[in-house]
Amino acid sequence: MKLLRSLFQFYVDASIHVALAVLALALVTLRELTILYDWTLVGAVFFGTITGYNFVKYARIAGLYHRSLAKSLRSIQLFSFLSFALMLYCAWHLPWKIIGLAGVFGLLTGLYVLPVFLNRSLRNLAGLKLIVVSMVWAGVTVIVPAANMEGSFSSDVWILFIQRFLLILVLTLPFEIRDLPYDLPKLRTLPQVVGIRNTKWLGSIFLVICAILEGFKDELCINHALSLQLTLIVSAILLWMSSKKQSRYFSSFWVESIPILYLIVFLFLDYYFATSC
Numbered sequence: 001m002k003l004l005r006s007l008f009q010f011y012v013d014a015s016i017h018v019a020l021a022v023l024a025l026a027l028v029t030l031r032e033l034t035i036l037y038d039w040t041l042v043g044a045v046f047f048g049t050i051t052g053y054n055f056v057k058y059a060r061i062a063g064l065y066h067r068s069l070a071k072s073l074r075s076i077q078l079f080s081f082l083s084f085a086l087m088l089y090c091a092w093h094l095p096w097k098i099i100g101l102a103g104v105f106g107l108l109t110g111l112y113v114l115p116v117f118l119n120r121s122l123r124n125l126a127g128l129k130l131i132v133v134s135m136v137w138a139g140v141t142v143i144v145p146a147a148n149m150e151g152s153f154s155s156d157v158w159i160l161f162i163q164r165f166l167l168i169l170v171l172t173l174p175f176e177i178r179d180l181p182y183d184l185p186k187l188r189t190l191p192q193v194v195g196i197r198n199t200k201w202l203g204s205i206f207l208v209i210c211a212i213l214e215g216f217k218d219e220l221c222i223n224h225a226l227s228l229q230l231t232l233i234v235s236a237i238l239l240w241m242s243s244k245k246q247s248r249y250f251s252s253f254w255v256e257s258i259p260i261l262y263l264i265v266f267l268f269l270d271y272y273f274a275t276s277c
Contacts (some may be wrong), residue, residue: 012252014076015053021256022049024263025141029160031266032224035148041098043090045140048102050083052109098147105139108132130190133172138165156217163228166210170203170235171258174242174251181244196244203239207232223269231262 011017023046030037054076091099112132142161146153176189177196183189191199211232214225238255 010075012249014079015050015057017253018053018256019046019049021259022046022137022141024259025137025164026145028224028227028259028263028266029142029145029164030148031270032160032221033146033149033157035145038094038148040090040093041145041148044087044094044102045144047083047087047090048106049140051080051087052106054080054083056109056112095147098144101144101147102140105136105144108136108139112136129187130169130172130176134165134169137168154218156219159213159217163210163213166206167231167235170206170210170239171255173199173203173239174246174255177242177244178246178251196242200240200242204236207236207239223273224266226269227262227266230265231258234258234261 023042026042026045027037029035058073058076058080091102094102138161142157142164146157146160149157173190176183176191177199180189180191180196183192185192190202194202211229214220214228235258238250238258242250
């Protein structure tokens with residue numbers, strides 16, 4: 001039991017779970033837009049997410065305490081270096097267009113933690129934290145996969161990008177609510193500015209907008225629409241269950257499992273109720 005608990009903790013702390021969540025959203029995009037699966041792209045997204053997230057979470061700790069890192073952090077550090085190497089291998093086989101787009105969002109990830117703006121990172125600039133996280137997730141899971149399409153982006157791609165941005169924004173809110181007692185007032189996070197209850201109402205409005213946008217697509221995929229609606233409902237439930245006092249894995253596991261549920265439901269509907277997208 002202790003071994004399973006340690007493995008699960010490593011699975012979450014090493015960002016494997018969040019990488020699967022990002023990958024799930026990218027696969028939803030590929031399926032909805034009927035883009036052929038490119039396994040080098042899949043690998044780059046997965047290993048790139050692990051690299052980026054662990055850099056954001058642990059770079060400062062490793063820099064300050066590199067000689068006295070706990071065994072668990074050393075394991076995560078080694079795992080991150082391996083993931084970085086695998087990301088480079090996958091990226092080597094991708095077109096330059098995709099590498100360039102991924103590089104833009106990778107740069108945003110770096111600026112999120114590096115103090116380049118008057119000795120402050122994007123994470124520490126008032127009100128930007130939520131926007132940057134949502135932008136990077138939406139870009140990596142919609143724009144980068146869609147770049148595999150021939151020609152220019154259709155309006156459906158941009159609608160999907162806005163939907164994804166709103167969904168990620170809402171999925172980030174339970175983390176913001178959890179961190180409310182610890183965030184500095186200067187960060188001006190949404191719960192700090194409008195309060196927890198109003199944050200939940202705003203998140204609910206964003207989810208409704210996300211649902212409505214599905215009806216504006218030129219090519220509506222019924223199975224995707226159904227899986228999206230279920231995903232939005234589950235997101236709303238967990239958002240309203242959020243509080244400052246959460247269980248350890250409420251946000252870092254259950255909330256981040258929602259994109260994986262999204263993909264599973266989509267694939268289930270596709271398998272048993274095949275429709276054209």
